[in-house]
Amino acid sequence: MTKGAAAAILGLACLSANATVFTANLSGAVEAPPNASPGTGTVTVDFDVAAHTLTIDVTFSGLLAGTTAAHIHCCTALPETGTAGVATELPTFTGFPLGVTSGTYSHTFDTSLAATWNPNFITNFGGGTIAGAESAFLAGLGNGQAYLNLHTEFAPGGEIRGFLQPVPEPATFALLALGTPVVLLAARRRGKRRN
Structure with missing residues (x-):
């Protein structure tokens, strides 16, 4: 040969x-700063830039207090560490179960719509365009600079999170x-x- x-x-x-599917295990130990939450979870994100779809599947349990928000943050300065602003819609994912300590969530977003994104993410990472936001988000996912965060009454800054990694x-x-x-x-x- x-x-x-x-x-x-x-x-x-x-x-x-060059996967479009990303996954993470969620825990309090991964939070910044880490916390002692017994909560755990998993997330799978399927991002198809060509089809403009972002499918998010989350399962979580054992949280110390009811959920108040859930979203994906991007892009940290270094992979798998630090914090970043929210990239996806605010204040929380459409239809995400709030006020619960366990649950599941599945939703497909249209990433060609401005409502899918935090306006600050479009401006600061996307160069003011939705296409730019999609590209920056995909790069952040691929580089381990994006994380799903579940916020609760116990930890308003986030009780459990996990950095998304390509599958x-x-x-x-x-x-x-x-x-x-x-x-x-x-x-x-x-x-x-x-x-």
């Missing part, structure tokens, strides 16, 4: 790794499974030729 073929296989794997598409694993042995074999053959 040539170096070009190996590079092509790895390139295809990397291309399909590789199944095709990525298949390409890597097929490509890795080929790349290793090529490297082995090249090493034998040098000896």
Whole structure:
């Protein structure tokens, strides 16, 4: 196998790794500052920029007080640390269950609508346009600079949160499974030729 073929296989794997699905585990330990909440949760975000859809699925339980708001913050200065302003609609997601300590939520937003976004996010990160906000949000998600935050009466600044991380598409694993042995074999053959 040539170096070009190996590079092509790895390139295809990397291309399909540009996931539009992101996930996080939510906890008080990830809050800034951390808190001792026994609350936990999970979130899956599917962001399709071409279709202008943002689907958010959240499950949470064990909060110390009733929910007051939920949204996604973006973009922190460094991945997986710090705080950022709210990127999505204010004061909370449409239809999010409020005043509860456990629950589920699923909603699909139209990201071509200004109402989906915090106006400050459109201005400060999107260059004043919704398309810019979509691009900045996708970059923040991909770089680990966006987090879902659940705010409660116990912790108005956020009781549990989690930084969203890309979920590789199944095709990525298949390409890597097929490509890795080929790349290793090529490297082995090249090493034998040098000896």
